[in-house]
Amino acid sequence: MPELPEVETIARGLDQRVAGDTIESVWIGSKKQPLKSPAGVIASTLEGKRILRVQRAGKHIVFDLEGPAGAAPVPTKKGKMYHAERRQAAFQQRRDGQTAQWIVHLGMTGRMVISEPSAEAAKHTHLIAKLGSGRELRFIDPRMFGKLSVYSGGFDPGGVEPLEVSEERFVALFRGRKTPIKSALLNQKLLRGVGNIYADESLFRAGIRPRRRAATITREQLGKLRTAVKEVLREAIAAGGSSVSNYVDADGDEGFFQLQHRVYGREGEACLVCGCAIRRVVLGGRSSHYCPNCQK
DNA sequence: ATACCGACCTGTCAGC
DNA sequence: TGCTGACAGGTCGGTA
Numbered sequence: 001m002p003e004l005p006e007v008e009t010i011a012r013g014l015d016q017r018v019a020g021d022t023i024e025s026v027w028i029g030s031k032k033q034p035l036k037s038p039a040g041v042i043a044s045t046l047e048g049k050r051i052l053r054v055q056r057a058g059k060h061i062v063f064d065l066e067g068p069a070g071a072a073p074v075p076t077k078k079g080k081m082y083h084a085e086r087r088q089a090a091f092q093q094r095r096d097g098q099t100a101q102w103i104v105h106l107g108m109t110g111r112m113v114i115s116e117p118s119a120e121a122a123k124h125t126h127l128i129a130k131l132g133s134g135r136e137l138r139f140i141d142p143r144m145f146g147k148l149s150v151y152s153g154g155f156d157p158g159g160v161e162p163l164e165v166s167e168e169r170f171v172a173l174f175r176g177r178k179t180p181i182k183s184a185l186l187n188q189k190l191l192r193g194v195g196n197i198y199a200d201e202s203l204f205r206a207g208i209r210p211r212r213r214a215a216t217i218t219r220e221q222l223g224k225l226r227t228a229v230k231e232v233l234r235e236a237i238a239a240g241g242s243s244v245s246n247y248v249d250a251d252g253d254e255g256f257f258q259l260q261h262r263v264y265g266r267e268g269e270a271c272l273v274c275g276c277a278i279r280r281v282v283l284g285g286r287s288s289h290y291c292p293n294c295q296k
Numbered sequence: 297a298t299a300c301c302g303a304c305c306t307g308t309c310a311g312c
Numbered sequence: 313t314g315c316t317g318a319c320a321g322g323t324c325g326g327t328a
Binding site for chain 1: 297298299300301302304305306307308
């Protein structure tokens with residue numbers, strides 16, 4: 001389901017709503033699970049830990065958890081930590097190698113929801129974390145392409161953040177690659193967070209066809225592409241992400257960026273710039289949408 | 297290195 | 313109404 005803007009929206013929502021809360025107990029479903037770490041390790045790592053903050057790294061949601069016994073002292077005021085204090089605690093503990101991290105990848109259909117305990121668990125609920133505040137944090141994933149894992153400090157998703165990458169670095173990522181530019185954009189080891197929708201939208205704005213070999217793209221065009229990627233991602237985050245089928249954020253709200261898609265999902269419709277019919281081709285098994293006139 | 301393919305899963309929707 | 317096939321925001325591993 002989610003690419004960078006959706007994960008960013010979800011992580012921000014979660015940070016606002018559960019940072020400072022404590023995970024009291026964890027239930028993990030008994031069927032086969034979308035887990036990367038063993039269920040017992042996940043449960044024992046999460047239980048009893050306070051959530052310091054929730055962030056995004058690529059398409060991953062990262063929960064920074066208060067370290068084990070002996071962790072840096074965490075300043076509290078009546079049990080409530082302020083944002084700056086949480087940041088500080090997270091920083092200190094990572095420096096001291098004491099931060100545990102809970103990593104959630106939502107795959108195509110994963111969702112994280114906050115519910116009252118009385119609310120019936122949705123079908124395909126795989127994990128429920130009971131929080132000190134009395135609420136529950138639930139992970140739901142029908143297709144089970146999502147992945148849950150835990151790390152003790154230092155989770156590294158690889159790749160560079162597209163919103164932070166310099167032009168130098170961006171150009172270097174694609175230099176000499178014979179692979180189609182669209183495939184390179186989807187490669188999380190290069191840029192992390194760009195998925196099918198935003199790859200197509202970025203290429204349209206940069207005027208580059210998805211099948212163009214990365215190595216044949218001029219430096220100037222790559223500069224344009226970097227700008228396009230950032231623009232698209234920023235606009236999408238501002239719109240709360242794209243709700244193409246049933247994506248909702250941590251508060252259950254839909255995103256609206258799908259209304260601004262210029263090529264994705266618009267096969268046969270008129271290009272908003274030149275009026276040409278938008279084409280759809282399959283590239284590396286993924287639908288790719290482009291304007292045959294505007295993109296070269 | 298690269299590129300294509302199927303596999304992993306369930307749900308939905310269009311078409312017959 | 314119900315069946316079938318195509319398709320879905322992601323990744324991984326195998327094979328040429």
